[in-house]
Amino acid sequence: MDILQTIALALIQGLTEFLPISSSAHLLFPSILFNWPDQGLAFDVVLHLGSLSAVVYYYRCSLHSMSNDFFGSFKTRQLSADAMLAWGVILGTIPVGLVGLLFKDFIELNLRAIEVVAYATLFFGLLLGLSDWVHRKKDKLREMITWRDVIIIGLFQAIALVPGTSRSGITITAALLLGLSYKLSLKFAFLLSIPVIILSTLLMTIDLATSTNSIDWLSLLLGFVISALTAYATITMFIRLVDRVGMLPFVLYRLLLGGLLFLL
Numbered sequence: 001m002d003i004l005q006t007i008a009l010a011l012i013q014g015l016t017e018f019l020p021i022s023s024s025a026h027l028l029f030p031s032i033l034f035n036w037p038d039q040g041l042a043f044d045v046v047l048h049l050g051s052l053s054a055v056v057y058y059y060r061c062s063l064h065s066m067s068n069d070f071f072g073s074f075k076t077r078q079l080s081a082d083a084m085l086a087w088g089v090i091l092g093t094i095p096v097g098l099v100g101l102l103f104k105d106f107i108e109l110n111l112r113a114i115e116v117v118a119y120a121t122l123f124f125g126l127l128l129g130l131s132d133w134v135h136r137k138k139d140k141l142r143e144m145i146t147w148r149d150v151i152i153i154g155l156f157q158a159i160a161l162v163p164g165t166s167r168s169g170i171t172i173t174a175a176l177l178l179g180l181s182y183k184l185s186l187k188f189a190f191l192l193s194i195p196v197i198i199l200s201t202l203l204m205t206i207d208l209a210t211s212t213n214s215i216d217w218l219s220l221l222l223g224f225v226i227s228a229l230t231a232y233a234t235i236t237m238f239i240r241l242v243d244r245v246g247m248l249p250f251v252l253y254r255l256l257l258g259g260l261l262f263l264l
Contacts, residue, residue, distance in 0.1 A: 014230025020169030050227025092154035118261035120164030125254025132247035135176040
């Protein structure tokens with residue numbers, strides 16, 4: 001894999017992993033437009049590790065507090081906001097984990113077509129727009145998550161296994177429909193990505209262990225660094241931007257992207 005391909009794919013991964021615009025839809029373009037070969041499993045692993053390191057570093061203080069309050073909740077039998085977030089991340093990951101294990105082969109065989117990605121990009125883009133409109137109509141927004149929120153958002157996250165949905169997009173959509181604030185919606189969506197990325201990376205690593213392909217370590221290192229830095233900058237920008245403009249720019253972008261995918 002040449003350096004241009006490495007840089008381009010790492011930038012796409014870092015930019016799209018946490019924005020509600022579907023990373024899988026964007027990763028289709030290089031292979032379609034430039035006929036680039038598959039980058040290989042090892043490269044997929046390091047790009048995901050780059051995204052993971054970015055979100056962990058961004059929320060490092062919150063994760064430390066959540067960890068302390070989570071273990072403290074066993075002693076006190078009480079749930080602070082951070083303890084509830086920690087429980088929510090753990091329990092909210094169960095649906096996507098179960099669906100992924102049960103339907104992994106079906107998804108790989110039947111839902112990777114560009115038409116599926118295009119339809120999902122359009123439909124869930126419109127749903128994101130609806131959730132943002134409903135969110136803006138609410139008189140009071142919540143700053144603490146509940147068990148009901150965890151269950152519903154967790155079930156919505158399982159839908160993200162359909163390529164083109166966007167994991168961050170569908171979880172943010174659910175959170176906004178439930179009346180959570182922008183700040184909490186984004187935070188919970190991004191925190192939910194941590195166990196999901198860890199699980200998917202572990203599965204890819206297991207597959208990689210049985211692979212006999214040679215590994216380009218320089219490309220892997222470059223891909224990791226670019227993915228991590230780009231993902232961190234994207235998280236920071238997105239959180240600041242949403243408070244000012246909401247989700248409409250991303251909804252419009254998804255509609256344009258879906259239309260382009262149909263043209264291709």
